[in-house]
Amino acid sequence: MARAVSTRTKVLNTAIAGTLGFLMFFPILWIIILSFKTEEDAIRAPLEVLFQSGWTIENFLTVQARSDYFKHFSNSVIISLGSTLLGLIIAIPAAWAMAFVPAKRTKDVLMWMLSTKMMPPVGVLVPIYLIFRDTGLLDSLIGLTVVLMLINLPIIIWMLYTYFREIPGEILEAARMDGATLKKEILYVLAPMALPGIASTILLNIILAWNEAFWTLNLTAANAAPLTAFIASYSSPEGLFFAKLSAASLMAIAPILIMGWFSQKQLVRGLTFGAVK
Amino acid sequence: MATKASRTAARLMISPAVILLFAWMIVPLVLTLYFSFLRYNLLTPSGNPFVGFENYYWFLTDPSFTAAAVNTLLLVGGVLLITVIGGILFALLLDRPMFGQGIIRIMVIAPFFVMPTVSALVWKNMFMNPVNGIFGRIATGLGFEPIDFFGNMPLGAITIIVAWQWLPFATLILLTALQSLDQEQLEASEMDGANWLNRFWYIMLPHLARAITVVILIQTIFLLSVFAEILVTTNGGPGTASTTLTYLVYVASLLQYDVGMGSAGGVVAVVLANIVAIFLMRMIGKNLDA
Structure with missing residues (x-):
């Protein structure tokens, strides 16, 4: 009351x-x-x-004219959207299988995936850097997209898993009893219930990928640098030009601020791996 | 009931994710471990001989390791202290009835969505600069000597910036937890004559305990890896005044090209992070059974 x-x-x-x-x-x-x-x-x-x-x-005009702002902006867009989509393609089947066909070791697999997220990035910085250098992936959009997909993959799988698990299995059984084929079952029963969960997963992962500032700074130079690395170039002495620093910063954070406001609730679930809902 | 066929299908659906994560984490980690036993510098080709624990010895006895370890503790501890206490206060406040709650909550949470390089540079230049920064202006205006944040307390300045970024996270999680508190329990205790402090101490705080633990563990994992904020503000300096473990490994590997030393440092960082991770994983694992 x-x-x-x-x-x-x-x-x-x-x-x-x-x-x-x-x-x-x-x-x-x-x-x-x-x-x-x-x-x-x-x-x-x-x-x-x-x-x-x-x-x-x-x-805004000066920032664009002087340092080709839109190139870095589009790098950020490509990397964050690309890594999220790639992650979804791999994560949806995995989360689906673990939620609906749980096996004895499902929990162990989930915990192991989570543990990869706990690894500090410096623990693998040297080999990843050397592998990227030797395969020509340094400063490439493809390399960075894959890296960001991999660092966020555990979060994507976990989020989807917690959403899928909330879909009651009885509904699927009922649909099957009513004669729904597998295709119809997925299209008309599962998808509508899973879509909100998938949408919030996408949102959170775009935010995380957009703001990621360890690998983007260490694996890029001029070519594939997204906005995190572009802003870092203002560290000196350009940072003393407050107005231009502000303009560049505002353009870099505005899209994510807006998306973030829509994803407050999902943020809690995604970043605590379902420990707080 | 899952059939045998559907089990096989499930395994097939999971395996790409497992294989990729394995390739991404375990393989490089084994490589890091391997490199850490070699004398391996990209600038001086030496055939990379096996040197046992030499890298660990030099890494752990270097005075900059001690400095970095202390700095890491201070940074993580400082940010945790600010965000947990601040987060509890913010959550309690935001949970009370008020006008425009949605807008106020959005304003509190917004810093979390600002990318690290932006918040670090904006704070450093537009706020903490002793001459043109806002803090400097205010201090001068009130007749005080402005504080040279990055000159006198570089680690403290970074702590403030990082805390600003993570306070929203703590607030959001604690607020979510607080809102799941049974209101009737509070009302009953109120009728029994418990004052606010009693209700906070005996009902709210125990209810929040779990969420607080989650906040501490998750933030610790992320805070151990703080990097961009240091790179764009101080480069770890002056000297090693704001060098953390993560930053020290970066310096050894990518600035001094000492693969062996950097790898040894990486292994040390992994071991330290794992100690925290074990506790966190246990908590999350318990939740899976529920």
Whole structure:
């Protein structure tokens, strides 16, 4: 039963939580504001920036003209979408089989897959780097797509597994009793129930792949560098150009911020491997 | 009931994933282990002789290993402390009735979606720069000496940045756990005269214990591998002031081209991470049976 709460309590809660939320969000807000300012305005005192300066979209054009921003943007898109799709193709059958035809060792297999995710990447950095160097995969989109697919594969399988397991087996049996063929069973019974789970898996994995910043930094140079590596090139001395740093940053984080807002719940399930739902 | 045919089919459906993960993790790991016993430097071709535990000896006795181990502990511990305590407070706060809860929650969670290189550079330049950064401006405006974050406390500065990225994660998970708390239990205790502190200590905290453990374990795994934030802000410096274990292995392998030494460091990192992983896996495994 919901308790009656006085409006005053609610207002007080809103004020406290709102202030803290604003402080957490402020760095992002500041990126957004500075990206529309000139360099001269961007380094003025915060209050002057807010109230005594104009707006411009110059920075976005400069960033694109100077460093071919869209190449890196499309690299990020290719790598994150590619690795997610590739991962799904491999993960869907595996998760499906483990959820609906569990064997004695299914649990061990799942735990082993999880354990590969626990491995710190530096543990395999040297051999992977050497293998990539010798096979010409360094700084290639294909190599990076495969690597990102592999590091996220355990998460994809786990997420799908937890979603599939929630589909009651009786429904499948009932469909079969009613004479549904396997094709119909998958198309009309399973797919509609599995789609929301698959959709949130896709969402979370695009986010993870987009923001991955160990392998993308170590395995790319100029050619295949996605946005994580592109932004890293602002570390010095370009970082001192606040407006351009902000413009480049805003374009790099905006798509994922928007997607992230839609995937809050799935994030919990995906990143805790179903331990917290 | 699963038939024999469907068992075979299931095995076929699982095997691509198993084979790929095996090739991705186990094979390179064995290679790392193998390299770690060789004198193997990409700059000085030496025929890569077997040298036993020499690499481990030099890696573990190097003063920068001690520094990196301490820094790793400080970074992971510091971020955990901030995010767990902050996360509990944020979750308790967000769980209360208020206006615009959805929007406030989105604002709190947003930092988690910012890529590491962006948050590191934005914090370093636009906030922590002692001259033009916002913190510097505020300090100067109030008549204080601005703090030179990356000059005086590089590891502390990185800790703040990483904590900002992970506080949303802790908040989100603890909030999810808090919302599954049985409200009637709380109301009953309230009627029995328990005050807020009692309710928090005896009902909410025990209910959150599991989620807190999950947050600590998962974050530890990710935090042990923090890399980009260090690379783009300090490069591990000044000296080794902000070098962590992960970063030290990167320096040995990809900057000094010392494959043997880097591999030895990698093995050390894996062993340390596994100690944490065992506890986490046990918890998740228990959940599978439920």
